[in-house]
Amino acid sequence: MEFNFQQDPEQTTEIPLPFNVDGTKCKVFFDLETTGLGRNNDIIQIAAKTNSNSFNRYVIPRVDIQIEASKITGITYSHGTNKMYVRGEIVEPVSLHKALLDFIHFLKEQNQPIILGHNICNFDIPIIVSKLKECNLFSTFCETVKGFLDTMKVARKCIPKNDAENLKQQTLVKQFVGENYSANNGIEDVDSLKTLYDRTFTSLVKSDDVFSVLYHNCMESYSNLLKNKIVSRPVCMQLAKDGISLKHLKLASVRDVNGLKFVLQDQKIPRKSVKSIQEYFQNEE
């Protein structure tokens, strides 16, 4: 029904309300382990943690785990024997579909949570979104989750240049929590990230740091504008962050200039950009 637009924001006929994260209290820290660094690699582990609960699923990959990834995650899998090991210990992996369903179920137990992770904006989120779409679970996921927050973006914004050696999760944990942890087991990763967040990030985070799960869909909708340099990347990001796609702007523009007012009022895009976007729509016809 109506919620189909979540699968493809270009299908919507409604201009979304300004993105609003009020009332979101629960946080789910999460981390993916994958077969490699590419965006098309398979998921081999989903780990997550809230204040009171933990989640962990190992996932059967369809492609081989790259050596570099195995070294880091300690996970190996043989298609021949169908067996998965984590540092020598045998584990029971499930199918991608089941792992995603279970994860959504875990998320549903929270009240419209935001999901948090380190560098997830450009790694974990694009990967899990593409897998969710593949399994036709993306719209359900969108209904379940309020948005996501990338702790690396917060760290870059809030931590002065010389206060941290670098922005790796492991370094930040060592520096601000004082713990050395064996990075790269999914569970330990979410554990240490939660500790880091609770100790030092809580007070730094603003609701402005939360992104819509439709962020990448929206950015994709702006690809033409970006390619033709009609509008700047930061402006697109600002809009996409709140789940506003090109289609939404077009609908607004078609109705009248006031349709874009809510965007302007919130100062999400400068007037100069609004003008160039409107000209773009006119030239399209």
Next chain:
DNA sequence: ACTCCAAATTGCTATGCAAC
């Protein structure tokens, strides 16, 4: 190994001012 973002650097244009 792959991909992406953002900071840093380089390159270019335009503007302002001084001298003629």
Next chain:
DNA sequence: GTTGCATAGCAATTTGGAGT
């Protein structure tokens, strides 16, 4: 009014670093 230079501002490009 014209020329030349210097600097500010913007655009394009390169580099570095983060995730498995």
